[in-house]
Amino acid sequence: MTAQWERVEEYLGNRLVQPDDDLNAIVAATVAAGLPAIEVSAAQGKFLMLLARIAGARRILEIGTLGGFSTAWLARALPDDGELVTCEYEPRHAEVARANLAAAGLLDRVSIRVGAALDTLPDLMDAEPFDLFFIDADKVNNPAYLDWAVKLSRPGSVIVVDNVVRGGSILDPDGDEAVQGTRAAVDILGSHPRLDATALQTVGAKGWDGFALALVL
Ligand SMILES: C[S@@+](CC[C@H](N)C(=O)[O-])C[C@H]1O[C@@H](n2cnc3c(N)ncnc32)[C@H](O)[C@@H]1O
Numbered sequence: 001m002t003a004q005w006e007r008v009e010e011y012l013g014n015r016l017v018q019p020d021d022d023l024n025a026i027v028a029a030t031v032a033a034g035l036p037a038i039e040v041s042a043a044q045g046k047f048l049m050l051l052a053r054i055a056g057a058r059r060i061l062e063i064g065t066l067g068g069f070s071t072a073w074l075a076r077a078l079p080d081d082g083e084l085v086t087c088e089y090e091p092r093h094a095e096v097a098r099a100n101l102a103a104a105g106l107l108d109r110v111s112i113r114v115g116a117a118l119d120t121l122p123d124l125m126d127a128e129p130f131d132l133f134f135i136d137a138d139k140v141n142n143p144a145y146l147d148w149a150v151k152l153s154r155p156g157s158v159i160v161v162d163n164v165v166r167g168g169s170i171l172d173p174d175g176d177e178a179v180q181g182t183r184a185a186v187d188i189l190g191s192h193p194r195l196d197a198t199a200l201q202t203v204g205a206k207g208w209d210g211f212a213l214a215l216v217l
């Protein structure tokens with residue numbers, strides 16, 4: 001039987017997340033291309049889009065593109081002259097994302113940096129600061145991605161780190177490298193002098209997980 005939280009997500013989604021052919025097509029094309037179904041849910045994507053709008057974000061940096069689903073939600077929050085940079089390690093994922101974003105009419109405001117994010121992020125040092133960050137790649141590097149986000153931010157920037165609960169495995173000090181990276185990131189979020197942060201657990205179509213949210217001081 002479907003877990004009740006999945007039915008609740010469907011109920012809320014049906015009422016709050018308008019059907020959208022372009023976004024549905026991104027999920028379908030990502031699955032069809034054989035990429036893993038590890039994108040945010042539609043309700044979470046809309047949450048990110050609203051957060052970016054609330055923050056008045058004009059420049060967004062995403063780490064972890066996959067097929068471009070969260071990218072598309074975030075790009076839709078941008079004004080016409082806004083820009084989203086997204087970092088993706090796998091050339092094949094980047095290629096699928098590029099096609100998906102082009103089909104959704106969003107490639108004019110999105111650029112995809114292909115390669116390990118820790119190699120491509122330094123190129124952004126000379127760019128204008130980013131207003132919002134979405135960190136959703138290899139969790140082992142979450143501490144380093146947080147460091148980069150702070151470097152590439154301004155006071156008032158918003159940082160979102162995805163998947164910080166991991167079905168509760170975040171409690172395990174001997175957990176796998178993704179757990180270790182996420183636990184270290186939570187410690188940084190709680191102690192960094194330039195960050196004020198919290199985290200929320202989520203349940204739904206993607207199981208039990210959570211977002212961390214930080215404001216750069
Ligand atoms: C969870 S998926 C991203 C999902 C996407 N943000 C969404 O919700 O639609 C994580 C992505 O990070 C990419 N990735 C893994 N290691 C990376 C690295 N070192 N640098 C950049 N991207 C990486 C993976 O190839 C994968 O496409």
Ligand SMILES: [Mg+2]
Binds near residue numbers: 038039040136162
């Ligand atoms: Mg995620």
